[in-house]
Amino acid sequence: MNLDHTFNRVLFLQKIRGALGLPVANNRNFRDLFFDNGNNTGSLLDRINNRSAEDRKRLLDRLIREGGPLNLKVIPVPTLEDAALAIAELARDRTPEWGDDRSLVAWRHPLIDSLNLPDRLKEQGIPVHVPGLGPDDAGLFRHHAQTALIGVTSADYCIAESASLVLKARSGQPRMVSLLPSIHVAVITEGQLLESLAECYALVKKDLDAEKEGMTCCMTLVSGPSKTADIEAVMVHGAHGPRELIICVISGN
Amino acid sequence: MQPYIDEARKAISNPVLQTALANLQDRLGKGAAAAYQNLPEGPDLRLKAHDLRMQAINNLDVLLETLAGQVQKNGGKVIFADDAAVAVAACRKIARKHGVRRVVKGKSMVTEEIGLNPALAADGIEVTETDLGEYIIQLAEEHPSHIIAPAIHKTRSEIGTLFAQKLGIPYCNDPPTLTREARKALREKFLAADMGITGCNLACAETGHIAILSNEGNIRMATTLPGVHVAIMGMERVAATLTDHDVLLRLLSRGAAGQNMAGYVSHISGPRQTDHQDGPDHFYLIILDNGRSRILADERFREILCCIRCGACLNVCPVYAKIGGHAYGSTYSGPVGAVVSPLLSGVGRFRDLVLGETLCGACKDACPVNIDIPRMLLELRSMLADGDGYWQVRRNSFLEKSVWMFWSWMMQKRARYEIGAGLMKRIFP
Numbered sequence: 001m002n003l004d005h006t007f008n009r010v011l012f013l014q015k016i017r018g019a020l021g022l023p024v025a026n027n028r029n030f031r032d033l034f035f036d037n038g039n040n041t042g043s044l045l046d047r048i049n050n051r052s053a054e055d056r057k058r059l060l061d062r063l064i065r066e067g068g069p070l071n072l073k074v075i076p077v078p079t080l081e082d083a084a085l086a087i088a089e090l091a092r093d094r095t096p097e098w099g100d101d102r103s104l105v106a107w108r109h110p111l112i113d114s115l116n117l118p119d120r121l122k123e124q125g126i127p128v129h130v131p132g133l134g135p136d137d138a139g140l141f142r143h144h145a146q147t148a149l150i151g152v153t154s155a156d157y158c159i160a161e162s163a164s165l166v167l168k169a170r171s172g173q174p175r176m177v178s179l180l181p182s183i184h185v186a187v188i189t190e191g192q193l194l195e196s197l198a199e200c201y202a203l204v205k206k207d208l209d210a211e212k213e214g215m216t217c218c219m220t221l222v223s224g225p226s227k228t229a230d231i232e233a234v235m236v237h238g239a240h241g242p243r244e245l246i247i248c249v250i251s252g253n
Numbered sequence: 254m255q256p257y258i259d260e261a262r263k264a265i266s267n268p269v270l271q272t273a274l275a276n277l278q279d280r281l282g283k284g285a286a287a288a289y290q291n292l293p294e295g296p297d298l299r300l301k302a303h304d305l306r307m308q309a310i311n312n313l314d315v316l317l318e319t320l321a322g323q324v325q326k327n328g329g330k331v332i333f334a335d336d337a338a339v340a341v342a343a344c345r346k347i348a349r350k351h352g353v354r355r356v357v358k359g360k361s362m363v364t365e366e367i368g369l370n371p372a373l374a375a376d377g378i379e380v381t382e383t384d385l386g387e388y389i390i391q392l393a394e395e396h397p398s399h400i401i402a403p404a405i406h407k408t409r410s411e412i413g414t415l416f417a418q419k420l421g422i423p424y425c426n427d428p429p430t431l432t433r434e435a436r437k438a439l440r441e442k443f444l445a446a447d448m449g450i451t452g453c454n455l456a457c458a459e460t461g462h463i464a465i466l467s468n469e470g471n472i473r474m475a476t477t478l479p480g481v482h483v484a485i486m487g488m489e490r491v492a493a494t495l496t497d498h499d500v501l502l503r504l505l506s507r508g509a510a511g512q513n514m515a516g517y518v519s520h521i522s523g524p525r526q527t528d529h530q531d532g533p534d535h536f537y538l539i540i541l542d543n544g545r546s547r548i549l550a551d552e553r554f555r556e557i558l559c560c561i562r563c564g565a566c567l568n569v570c571p572v573y574a575k576i577g578g579h580a581y582g583s584t585y586s587g588p589v590g591a592v593v594s595p596l597l598s599g600v601g602r603f604r605d606l607v608l609g610e611t612l613c614g615a616c617k618d619a620c621p622v623n624i625d626i627p628r629m630l631l632e633l634r635s636m637l638a639d640g641d642g643y644w645q646v647r648r649n650s651f652l653e654k655s656v657w658m659f660w661s662w663m664m665q666k667r668a669r670y671e672i673g674a675g676l677m678k679r680i681f682p
Contacts, residue, residue, distance in 0.1 A: 009321065012333035012542065016314040016488075019550035030319040030458060033312050034493040066513065098440075131530045138530045146444065161293075162503075162514035171528040175477045179470060196293070197503065197514070201495040208460065215462055217327060217525055218476070218532055221518040226470040230386035230402065232409050233276055234428035239385055240436060240443075241470025241517070 044202035048194065059193040060249060062160040070224035071237055072163050073246045083187050083248040084115040090183060090246070091126050091150055097182040097243075099147040104128040104181075106152040108172030111187055117152065131172055142176065151181035151242070155188050157203070158247065161196045162223055165247065169218040178222060184242040186222075189250045197221075257605035260580035270406050274574050277405055282568035284511025285619055291513075292503070302504050303623040305497045306559035313549065316458040316491045317540060323461020327523030329536040336543050337367035344369060344450070344483060345376055347537055351481050353378060353448040357439075359465065359472040360384035361452030362400060362562060363485050363541060365584045366597075369450070380450075381442045383471040385435055392419045398578030398586065400564035401509050406577055439471070449475030449533070453486035454505060455561060457498045461522050463538065464502060466509075468516035476519055482533040484521070488540050489549075489558040501561060501622070508565035508621035544597040551643065553632045557592050559622050566616035566626060572609055581606055588616035588626045595633060600646045607633040 014024050051059075064074045077083050087104075096102050104121065106112050108130050118128040129144040131137060145151065153173065157166040165186050169175055178184045194200055208214040226241030237243045264270055289296040309316055321331040334340035348356070356378055358364065370380045382391040386404035390397055392415055397403030404412070413426040422434050451472055453463040463484055465472045476482050492498045506512045525532030548554050567573045567587030578586035583594035583603060591610050595603040607630055616626045640648030648654065663673045 008333040008335065008339070009318075009331070012335060012540070013314045013318055015335075015542070015546050016317070016549065019546045020311065020314065021550075022314070026314060026318070028312070028315055030315050030493075033315055034459070036494055036496065040496065070516075133528070141530055159514075162506075164514050164518075169525065169529060169532060171526070171530070174530040175473065176531050179473050179477060196499075198496070198499045201499050204460075205495055215460055215520050215522055217521065217523045217529075217536075219462075219520040220473065221514060221520075222516070223512075223514045223518075224516050226468070227516060228385045228432060228469045230384070230389065230404050231407075231412055231428040231431055232273070233280060233402075233405075234409075236429045236432040238436065239432060239469035239471070240383070240439065240474055 041202045041205050044199050045206060048199055048203070056190045056193060059160040059195060060190060060251065063158065063163055063193065063247075063249070066160065066163040067224070067247070070163055071227070071245075072224040073244070074249060075246060076249045076251045078251060080111075080114055080250060083250060084117065084120055086246075086248055087115065087117065087150065087152060087185055088120055088124070090185065091121060092124060094149060094183060096149045101147070102126045103144065103148050104150045104152060105141070105145045105148040105177050106130050107154060107174075107177055108133075109154045111154045111189070112152055115152075115187065131174055133172060141174065145174070145176045145180045148181040150183045150185055151177040151179070152185050152187065153178050155186050155192065157192050157194045157200050158186075158188050158249075159194050159197055159200055159221070164197070164221040164223040166200055167220045167222065168213070168216040170216060175218060175220065178220070179241050182238070182242060183244040183246070184222075184225070185246045185248065187248045187250065190252060193249070256582055257580055257609065260582065261576040261609075264577040264580055265575055269408050270577055271575070273405050274577055277399070277402060278568050278574050281402075281510060281564075282619065285508050285565050285568065285621075288507035288511040288513070289621075292507070298500060299504065299621055299623045302500050302621060303559060305493070305500065306622050307556070309491060309493050309497070310489060310549070310555060310558045312493070313488065313491070316493055317488060319458040320456055320461055320491055321538075321540070323458070324523060324536075324538050327461055329523040329538055332537060332539045334539050334541045334543070337541075340367050340485060340539050340541050340543070341369055341372045343539055344485075345372060347481065347483055348373065348376065348378055348448060351447065351535065353481065355442070355446045356380045356448045356450055357383050357442055357446040357475045357479065358387075359449070359451035359467065359475045360387050360403070361450070361485065362584055363452050363487050364450065365397065367485075367541065367543065369485075381439070381446075383439050383442065383475060384467070385432065385469060388435055388439065389415065392416075396579070399567060400562055400585075400587070402564075406579070443474040443478050446475070446479040448481040448483065449479040450483045450485070451475055453484050453490055453538075455498065455501055456486060456491040457493075457495060458491055459494045460520075462520045463522075464498070465519045465521065466506070466515035466517065468510070470517055473517050473519055476521060476533065477531055480533055481535045481537070482521070482524075483537045483539065485539045485541060488542055488545050490561065504621035505561050505563050508561075508563035508619070548596050554592070554596055554629055556624055557589070557596065557626075557629060559624050560589055560593070561622060562589070563621055565619040565621060569615040569619040570610070571613060571615065572611055576609075588630075592626055592629045592633065596644075600633065600636060600641070600644045604637055607637060
């Protein structure tokens with residue numbers, strides 16, 4: 001059995017061309033076949049960039065409406081301060097699941113940093129762990145994330161139509177913060193709201209074309225808390241991921 | 254013939270299963286239909302999706318080459334596997350290379366198709382299914398009976414007894430409590446695993462990513478915590494551009510569960526970047542043929558490769574509603590299984606599946622990419638009647654064929670028909 005990858009690839013693709021009735025040697029390329037003149041992307045980007053305050057309010061209403069049946073709680077808050085208060089309240093009220101102690105993990109992110117959670121929760125004796133950026137810090141942070149009650153992230157975008165947070169993987173913003181804790185809180189600004197997945201992909205494509213970070217190695221859409229209906233179709237939240245998802249939208253008015 | 258009929262009879266006489274199947278169809282079947290209606294583009298988006306799927310399939314070589322090139326550029330490794338044996342061997346080799354002892358798996362029909370779990374277990378590797386339904390099936394040592402609801406055939410009290418036996422917890426039959434117990438048991442498995450194995454719902458050539466969907470979050474766990482991620486995809490599961498991907502992802506979520514978007518969608522294009530705090534260090538993508546190029550070469554059946562395995566056709570099929578998934582005796586059940594199983598694993602072997610469907614057309618109406626399954630079932634039936642060299646199908650018996658030909662000849666002219674009818678009246682007055 002040959003596991004030589006290049007060899008297998010050539011034969012594999014030749015076999016497909018044979019099945020399609022095409023010549024063995026390929027003379028077509030992707031760009032020619034799937035030419036995208038960018039018009040659609042362009043108009044989507046225009047729409048995103050020219051959104052009025054009213055449009056954004058409409059998107060927020062849509063997000064709240066779509067989130068309802070998904071058990072996704074959207075809390076519009078006027079300021080960062082209110083978002084921080086909401087998180088502090090959750091940290092006090094909810095029961096820890098993976099250990100006896102209450103603790104939080106949070107992204108290293110400008111918006112999250114400015115919530116000042118470590119200082120704010122220190123009085124209540126609740127530690128807030130932020131990932132260190134050194135090569136040896138990852139193991140320790142994973143340990144914190146395993147036992148944390150709440151994980152606090154921001155997001156790149158939030159899609160109103162399907163109530164989906166869009167999270168790209170970056171240094172200081174590990175994926176496990178939105179995955180291992182019992183509760184996931186995302187803090188975003190109203191300006192990050194998008195209407196549709198198509199808008200999100202248009203932004204990704206613009207980023208790709210500019211050879212910036214594009215999708216990153218892992219871009220995740222999160223539309224509600226973890227759920228399952230595998231036992232007699234009874235809906236249960238908290239199958240593997242967070243049992244609660246709360247989005248604080250800073251609306252600035 | 255006998256296993257299909259026996260298993261179907263067993264299913265029909267099982268009242269618990271009948272209730273479960275009726276509920277499933279009532280919930281998911283109707284949910285998908287309603288969800289197509291609320292598409293911003295309207296339900297005709299399914300027709301557009303069919304076109305762009307066909308265009309992708311007709312240019313599959315270019316798409317796969319582009320996809321592979323992008324994944325490699327992002328630091329992932331791509332393996333082209335001609336058949337199940339090559340794919341399984343590649344997985345075992347990867348596991349050996351990284352010293353893997355424990356594997357967590359996301360739900361994947363393609364790994365069922367290639368029989369991956371027993372092969373890894375034979376190497377002394379612990380393989381844990383992590384989708385709750387799949388986990389239940391694995392503990393019970395059974396096979397899934399539905400593409401997205403694998404444990405639909407089991408009752409809460411059966412699951413309670415199973416968990417009491419296998420997890421050593423007190424018996425209970427409360428779904429939230431049972432789910433919590435599975436969450437605890439599987440959390441340990443996720444944290445201890447060295448490799449995650451998943452399928453791939455839909456790849457995208459333009460970006461070089463694969464998208465994997467779940468509602469439980471198990472796929473995110475399996476692709477975030479272990480050091481190695483292996484994804485296995487049927488070679489047809491690729492979209493050309495992000496624009497196509499958008500359309501298909503929305504239709505897939507609607508077809509599968511009537512959702513605007515699945516709870517979690519991971520777009521994965523490679524291993525973690527070196528400065529990231531989590532994500533796998535190694536990413537492998539295995540692209541599997543295993544009989545698909547044979548289907549591709551036959552224009553009568555090429556269309557079935559448009560399928561994105563959402564399970565929508567199972568949720569509306571009147572035959573599936575009665576006989577359930579196990580009677581099909583194949584990895585793929587329901588209307589799509591009745592086309593795909595014969596083509597992948599032998600038309601003769603799975604002839605009952607072809608003959609068992611009703612051709613009512615509900616599957617076509619429910620399909621998010623509007624695949625004409627009834628047309629292909631008819632093609633398969635005509636193949637069974639007339640024989641087919643390409644698919645190695647022997648024709649029906651000479652006697653049966655002759656009787657039908659004679660009948661057809663008699664019916665073609667009024668005079669012949671009347672002579673025949675007169676004769677029959679004399680024989681059976």
